[in-house]
Amino acid sequence: xxxxxxxxxxxxxxxxxxxxxxxxxxxxxxxxxxxxxxxxxxxxxxxxxxxxxxxxxxxxxxxxxxxxxxxxxxxxxxxxxxxxxxxxxxxxxxxxxxxxxxxxxxxxxxxxx
Amino acid sequence: xxxxxxxxxxxxxxxxxxxxxxxxxxxxxxxxxxxxxxxxxxxxxxxxxxxxxxxxxxxxxxxxxxxxxxxxxxxxxxxxxxxxxxxxxxxxxxxxxxxxxxxxxxxxxxxxxx
Numbered sequence: 001x002x003x004x005x006x007x008x009x010x011x012x013x014x015x016x017x018x019x020x021x022x023x024x025x026x027x028x029x030x031x032x033x034x035x036x037x038x039x040x041x042x043x044x045x046x047x048x049x050x051x052x053x054x055x056x057x058x059x060x061x062x063x064x065x066x067x068x069x070x071x072x073x074x075x076x077x078x079x080x081x082x083x084x085x086x087x088x089x090x091x092x093x094x095x096x097x098x099x100x101x102x103x104x105x106x107x108x109x110x111x112x113x
Numbered sequence: 114x115x116x117x118x119x120x121x122x123x124x125x126x127x128x129x130x131x132x133x134x135x136x137x138x139x140x141x142x143x144x145x146x147x148x149x150x151x152x153x154x155x156x157x158x159x160x161x162x163x164x165x166x167x168x169x170x171x172x173x174x175x176x177x178x179x180x181x182x183x184x185x186x187x188x189x190x191x192x193x194x195x196x197x198x199x200x201x202x203x204x205x206x207x208x209x210x211x212x213x214x215x216x217x218x219x220x221x222x223x224x225x226x227x
Binding site for chain 1: 117146148153154155156157158161169172204206215216217218219220221
């Protein structure tokens with residue numbers, strides 16, 4: 001059974017700092033991996049999607065990497081801003097026909113001004 | 114519409130009652146998903162529709178939970194004989210086709226069973 005773990009569970013950094021969020025998964029037979037952002041009381045916003053054949057994806061100040069063989073992904077946020085404060089979730093999509101996502105429990109990020 | 118919408122945004126009910134939660138996906142999206150998110154946890158998959166049919170309902174916790182998508186667009190998640198443990202945020206997502214596509218999530222319905 002696929003399990004997704006995110007470390008740390010919570011992180012507080014001063015504004016301007018670069019930071020890394022970690023995601024690990026137990027079964028490397030994934031189709032893709034996706035990073036989401038969730039703001040309090042709101043749904044999820046997709047940030048980056050990495051296909052299993054890719055090593056990384058970049059969008060603005062965000063860079064996500066994927067090492068499928070070791071079951072790891074990282075989300076790098078450059079020059080953090082208070083507006084980046086949110087919960088960050090990673091999710092893997094298992095292979096096969098179901099297309100369902102298996103989520104981690106998230107990292108709660110607070111960027112202090 | 115511009116995004117996935119869900120109604121109601123909040124639902125409070127009493128133990129044993131029946132509830133329906135509605136999801137309007139992005140227009141033209143053929144795939145639709147329901148997830149449940151308990152406090153402090155990541156979303157947990159419930160069911161996936163491809164068009165009108167449930168392609169995978171393996172995440173439904175028991176037979177009190179049922180979902181339909183009769184015309185391949187709007188979906189309704191139905192919960193019978195609600196229990197306090199059903200309290201959670203129910204999230205709906207849609208994607209254009211399946212496999213390679215990003216899932217876009219709605220804001221969720223917060224269900225509280227008293």
